[in-house]
Amino acid sequence: MGDRLDEIMILAKSRDVADRERLLIRLVDMCNGRPDDLRTPRVQDLLSQVFFYLVFQAEHDIRMRLAENIASSDWAPSGLINILAFDHIEIARPIIARSPILEDPDLIRIMVEATLEHQIEVARRRDISVSVVEAILKAGRPEVLKALAENETARVSHDHLAELIQRSKDIEGLRSPLAEHVGLNAELASYLYTWVGVALRKSLAS
Template sequence: MRLAKSRDKGDRERLLLELVDLCNDNREDLDNPRIQALLSQVFFDLVFQAEHDIRLRLADKICMSDWAPAAMINILSFDDIEIARPIIAKSPILQDPDLIRILVEATLEHQVEVARRPDISALIVDAIVKGSVAEVMTALVNNPSADVTLDHLYELIQKAEKVESLRTPLAGHVGLNDELAGYLYAWVGDTLRKSLGEKFKLDVQALDRALNQSVREARAGIPGGQTQTIPLGETEEERRERKLIAKLDMAGELRPGHLIKALREKRLSMFVSILATLGRFDPMDIRKTIQSGSPELLAMACAAIGLDKTAFPAILSLLRDINKGRPGGDDEAVRKATATLAQLGPGVAVSAFRKGVAAL
């Protein structure tokens, strides 16, 4: 009580820190709701009045405590970054909704600390990727314990076209596979290309030829001979379409129904890009699929994105109308393909599609 009544800075610091020690030594008594309510009020009042240095020491001392009042932890997580950093990094009290609130409302420095926090969930990773803040995404890619899925890596690689700081950490990311490495190859410099070629199963000569061709086409289309990096074999119209599709995908608005819309508008390249994006496929594999002699691979790709089997005949008919009758196949082949779509779940369909394309 004497310390509580004192206005001396040292006394207030001593009171706060000794209260923390008292709680750490008596954790078994802290589950009582009455005690929790009392602690919340006491700490809230003390922290609200405490000076910067006291809050800094308190944050270091309380950051790993599982008994700390949630209200106080959330207040400290929005404090000056030196105070907030250990709280954001270590506090078990902070849950996904708290971290998302920091990503939405706090400063860039606070957002970066969220991206660096150990073992952040896929939900937090998704929010960071969709937020598209370069510094935050770079911190995320450098966090080996974050729950980064293959879909997240695909989106981050697409963003690496413009965000240079993503390229090196992505090239060394533990989740990178052969397919994703092939996408990343287009954006990185010679040193990283060599590293990717050695580490993954890439047809480096074919990729380099396609890149050189893309650069020549870009030079020809831009005044002053400036160059720009574009995906392998992509035309300028396809580039514009891809950007639109990427925006829809990032906003969570890209749906299988967009496939039919693209076909009705006779935009074959857009159909390819939408299907590739929805299924996280290589666009070249989709092009091979729609030129094949059977509709079964197309059915597998459609099954992978969860397309309803009743929509497949319409998609196949529209596609053949604008693609010179391809993919081929008689009525029996169409019935077989439709049955395949109905039988395969998305996960199995992805594997079956990739094996089928590899066999072409």
């Protein structure tokens, strides 16, 4: 650990872009190796300060690699994760998809404030809750609704599915994923049947 800290201190004093990238990766590796030591408020505050300082100076490609490396980590500071979740979509995508740090209010905030591409990633995230599903339905953007209809792990209730089917009357892209949805029952299938094409009617009838 002493050698690693010495290396980190040397890299921290460098202004070279490659050294900053190595510094971020060394910090992530060190944190991944000792996650149980990183959950106290004092350590989280210190980590936040260090990572914020580095991330705000980091190039796009470095932030992208950082996001990929910490996307699944449960030790990462919440503030850092939320900043990366609003970054360019290439950086935000793994964070939105996998970060256990993101909670429902964070995901709903992305639905309200972020770009269409970010919202689509929220709709694709595994096991999104009822609250997030309702935020997606409230926003009502066709591309995001399609991503939700394709997400079979989302907590979509009977009423949510009925609302998606109603909207598919005007949004053709919803019809095919809804026809294959695991929550579709005979009652809902009969509603969908009235405005789909011949191929999907055959599938629904069967």
